[in-house]
Amino acid sequence: MSKKSKEPTSNIPEAVAPEHFVLRLYVSGATPRSAAAIANLREICETHLMGRFDLQVIDIYQQPELARDQQIIAAPTLIKQLPLPLRRLVGDLSKEERVLVSLDLSPKPLTH
Amino acid sequence: MTSNSRKNPLQPPQLAGLEKCPSGISGLDQITGGGLPRGRTTLVCGGSGSGKTLLGMEFLVKGATKFGEAGVFMCFEENAEELAQNVASLGFDVNGLITSKQLVIDYVRIERSEIEETGEYDLEGLFIRLGLAIDSIGAKRVVLDTIETLFAALANAGILRAELRRLFRWLKDKGVTAIVTGERGEGTFTRHGLEEYVSDCVLLLDQRVVENIATRRLRIVKYRGSAHGTNEYPFLLDEQGFTVVPLTAIGLQYAVSTDFISTGVAKLDAMLGGHGYYRGGSLLLSGTAGSGKTSLAAHFLDAACRRGERCLFFAFEESPDQIMRNMRSIGLDLRQWLDKGLLRFHASRPSTFGLEMHLTAIHRATEQFQAQVVVFDPISSFESAGSFPEARAMLMRLVDFLKSRQITSLFTSLTSGGNPSEQSEVGISSLIDTWLLLRNLEQSGERTRLLYILKACGMAHSNQVREFILTDHGVDLLEVYVGPGGILTGSAKAEQDRLDSAANLIRRRDAERKRLVIEHKQKALEAKIAELKAEFELERREMEETIAETESSAQSLIAGRIEAGQRREGTTAAPDKIRKGGRK
Known part of the structure; x- marks a missing residue:
């Protein structure tokens, strides 16, 4: 499914357009790493998912139960709940390319 | 004040000792000298299926139920439901x-x-x-099983290692006593070197299969700041949880009894100084096949039950029914004791499980039944469940355990034919107080049973060999014939007895005859005496008659002369004159 959507290359945004992204970012307090993750994610969303994402940032210090319920072990962790399949991205999301691949938002796979 | 300050420098060695957190796991606290290091992390490593998870779970369950310490189990491999199901089989x-x-x-x-x-x-x-889990119930104990799973999930080993180091430090700061499990690696204790981070206490679990029988073992690799047993200790996992069997934890300091208990065979008691065995002692009956070991053991049990003592019979070769049937043939009704609850059988094949499992099963059964007398029939079969040294070590622990509990034990041991009879199969003779040897003797085309006391520590005992027979009313001991040709038993003895009695008869007849001759001679003598007496009497009478006749004739002659004289003088006879005339 995801591979097929990658094939028509140039028209990715249009092809994935109907898909709405539900993202949850779990961070541990206001650490520089948390801030970096939030900043990186916002940038990616605004660049690639303008108008079709639902992002929530959760501080697991404030809601430790969620860490348990959502099976969080690493911080920061980004969970892509929708579209399926579910993905967990750990780390500060600084490796943009990896983030995009994981979110099936790979921008220009043929330029490499 | 001064005395206090003087005392203090002396006390630290005691006070500085590491505080221990009792695991509540049977045997583990014994070998660790009180438990795991409190407030620190213990690494439990071992191969898959070696019992790491169960050890961890029991640590928490016992903590909660026995020591009032709540616990957190963080599992990485099974979910809570699976885990609960798995440990339910251990009774948790x-x-x-x-x-x-x-x-x-x-x-x-x-x-x-x-x-x-x-x-x-x-x-x-x-x-x-x-932290959430710990704080939610105020946990004092934590188990992480097994945190190494993280290495498979996360690629960045550098971050992981740093974080693990931080985790162990954090656990220590939290003051919880933790167990971290780790999979055994090639040449290292754990696959990912967790031992690097956990430096306080490392336990190694191992499961080895020798000759198709698996034995679990536990070893304390390291226990910083504490003395601990260094051996490999066998352990068990069964429906009652985790049990470590301390090999040598029991010292040689048990109290001994000076009471005696009967062997159930009066003549055997007599051989043992008249009293029987020592209560709480250990007794070995060794002998070849069919020499009557089980029968003698059954007598012992029967006597104990008669005294109202609780007996356990560990049968390793026969089923309880078979034993009871066989014993009925020699007049012992063991079923009545079974029905009264004084006797209990525990039958298992030696190869069913490893020696340690047997040992622990024995421990448990003995403790639960509160047995006073236990019989093991036969211990030689344990060799089939382990190697010779293992069997010996196991029996040593068994004897130790029984002695420490003042339980009288009877072991039977099968000696294979041709072996020197003094060599008990499992080499435990030195652990045994009283050793009876049963032997089969083949002589004059038949086989007889012999019994003798090889050793009876601390009591006077007979040095004689007795013949031992099984009758329909039990075991009986007979005197043997000791003659110039060695000992004779069975029909040879009977034959000898017959020969002896024949010889005796002849001798007796001979004497009788001689006595008759004497009697006869005496009678003859007496007859002769009577005859002589009669003859003499006859002669005497004749003589006396003759004397009387002679005298009377002499008198009449004198009288005639006097008469004649008187006639001549015309006077009647006067005596003096007669005399005068007589003189004339």
């Missing part, structure tokens, strides 16, 4: 403990395929979850 009610807030199980699910690493991160999520 995990769900009950969770409901009563004595236990929290947090299942950390990591799916490698779902995870993508996109930069710097830490494991704060794990810390928060653990």
Whole structure:
């Protein structure tokens, strides 16, 4: 499914357009790493998912139960709940390319 | 004040000792000298299926139920439900403990395929979850099983190692006593070198299969700041949990009894100084096949039950029914004791499980039944369940255990034919107080049983060999014939007895005859005496008659002369004159 959507290359945004992204970012307090993750994610969303994402940032210090319920072990962790399949991205999301691949938002796979 | 300050420098060696957290696991606290290091982390490593998870779970369950310490179990491999099911087979009610807030199980699910690493991160999520679980019930104990799973899920080993180091430090700061499990690696204790981070206490679990029989073992690799047993200790996992069997934890300091208890065979008691065995002693009956070991053991049991003592019969070769049937043939009704609850059988094949399992099963059965007398029939079969030194070590522990509990024990041992009879198969003779040897003797085309006392520590005993027979009313001991040709038993003895009695008869007849001759001679003598007496009497009479006649004729002659004289003088006879005339 995801591979097929990658094939028509140039028209990715249009092809994935109907898909709405539900993202949850779990961070541990206001650490520089948390801030970096939030900043990186916002940038990616605004660049690639303008108008079709639902992002929530959760501080697991404030809601430790969620860490348990959502099976969080690493911080920061980004969970892509929708579209399926579910993905967990750990780390500060600084490796943009990896983030995009994981979110099936790979921008220009043929330029490499 | 001064005395205090003077005392203090002396006291630290005692006070400085590491505080221990009793695990509540049977035997483990004994070999660790009180438990795991309190407030620190213990690494439990071992191969798959070696019992790491169960050890961890029992540590928490016992902590909650016996020591009032709540615990957190963080599992990385099984979910809470699976875990509860798995340990239910060990008799742990995990769900009950969770409901009563004595236990929290947090299942950390990591799916490698779902995870993508996109930069710097830490494991704060794990810390928060653990912290939440600990704080929610005020846990004192934590188990992480097994944290190495993280290495498979996360690619960045550098971050992981740093975080693990931080985790162990954090656990220490939290003041919880923790167990971390790790899979055994090639040449290292754990596959990912967890031992690097856990420096206080390392336990190694191992399961080895020797000749198709698996034995679990535990070893304390390291226990910083504490004396500990260094051996490999066998352990068991069964429906009652984790049991470590301390090999040599029992010292040689048990009290001994000076009471005697009967062997059930009066003549055997007589051989043993008239009293029987020492109570709480150990007794070995060794002999070849069919020499009557079980029968003698059954007598012993029967006598004990008659005294109202509780007996356990560990049968390793026959079923209880078979034993009872066989014993009925010699007039012993063991079933009545079984029905009265004084006797209990414990039948298992030696090869069913390893020696340690047997040992622990014996421990448990003996403790539960509160047996006063136990019989093992036969111990030689243990060799088939382990190697010779293992069997010996196991029996040593068994004898130690029984002696420490003042339980009188009887072991039978099968000696294979041709072996020197003094060599008991499992070489435990030195552990045994009283040793009876049963032998089969083939002589004049038949086989007889012999019994003698090889050793009876601390009591006077007979040095004689006795013949031992099984009758329909039990065991009986006979005197043997000791003659110039050695000992004779059975029909040879009977034959000898017959020969002896024939010879005796002849001798007796001979004497009788001689006595008759004497009698006859005496009678003859007496007859002769009578004859002589009669003859003499006859002669005497004749003589006397003759004398009388002679005298009377002489008188009449004198009288005639006097008469004649008187006639001539015309006077009647006067005596003096007669005399005068007589003189004339």
